[in-house]
Amino acid sequence: GESVGLHLPTLSVQEGDNSIINCAYSNSASDYFIWYKQESGKGPQFIIDIRSNMDKRQGQRVTVLLNKTVKHLSLQIAATQPGDSAVYFCAESPGNKLTFGGGTRVLVKP
Amino acid sequence: NAGVTQTPKFRVLKTGQSMTLLCAQDMNHEYMYWYRQDPGMGLRLIHYSVGEGTTAKGEVPDGYNVSRLKKQNFLLGLESAAPSQTSVYFCASSALASGRVWFFGPGTRLTVL
Numbered sequence: 463g464e465s466v467g468l469h470l471p472t473l474s475v476q477e478g479d480n481s482i483i484n485c486a487y488s489n490s491a492s493d494y495f496i497w498y499k500q501e502s503g504k505g506p507q508f509i510i511d512i513r514s515n516m517d518k519r520q521g522q523r524v525t526v527l528l529n530k531t532v533k534h535l536s537l538q539i540a541a542t543q544p545g546d547s548a549v550y551f552c553a554e555s556p557g558n559k560l561t562f563g564g565g566t567r568v569l570v571k572p
Numbered sequence: 573n574a575g576v577t578q579t580p581k582f583r584v585l586k587t588g589q590s591m592t593l594l595c596a597q598d599m600n601h602e603y604m605y606w607y608r609q610d611p612g613m614g615l616r617l618i619h620y621s622v623g624e625g626t627t628a629k630g631e632v633p634d635g636y637n638v639s640r641l642k643k644q645n646f647l648l649g650l651e652s653a654a655p656s657q658t659s660v661y662f663c664a665s666s667a668l669a670s671g672r673v674w675f676f677g678p679g680t681r682l683t684v685l
Binding site for chain 1: 605607617630664674678679
């Protein structure tokens with residue numbers, strides 16, 4: 463079936479630097495995308511979402527970019543902090559279901 | 573308001589045993605979902621329900637059954653557990669009519685020996 467994938471399995475970043483996590487999706491019918499953060503032993507935690515009629519959305523220290531032409535979205539984390547260490551998933555939705563990508567682990571170095 | 577809760581948190585089964593995982597939500601959501609997450613992977617949809625009394629197959633439904641007898645509960649059953657079903661199971665709910673926001677439970681870690 464259609465799926466969402468990621469380019470980088472692990473991202474090491476220095477504390478204070480910006481992080482960029484990338485994601486490719488394949489379902490052209492998807493019109494809603496979400497980034498989740500998952501800490502060890504916990505369920506996915508909503509970070510930010512974006513609808514297909516937008517190409518950029520900003521939250522607190524996070525920005526999501528959507529490029530529908532190449533079916534790509536990215537999550538930018540500004541001034542990465544130790545608390546940002548986690549696995550990040552992108553997910554896509556064409557309707558009432560949510561399909562997850564494989565995840566990227568972000569390791570923040572002090 | 574507890575959100576989405578899952579019972580049990582941990583379970584160890586022997587091959588061939590059966591069990592039921594319970595998901596409950598107190599947000600009056602119409603939609604409920606069961607996902608599994610294997611190590612180093614994203615969540616994969618097992619089954620979902622768009623309302624009381626209705627269920628549908630997701631991406632990886634084989635070996636599982638579900639029931640949605642009450643709007644607030646969504647049960648996931650394993651009739652004959654296999655080692656390949658060792659995973660962490662997450663339940664989620666959503667009120668899609670008011671916006672596509674999924675709320676996830678804390679997960680159930682299942683080990684099948």
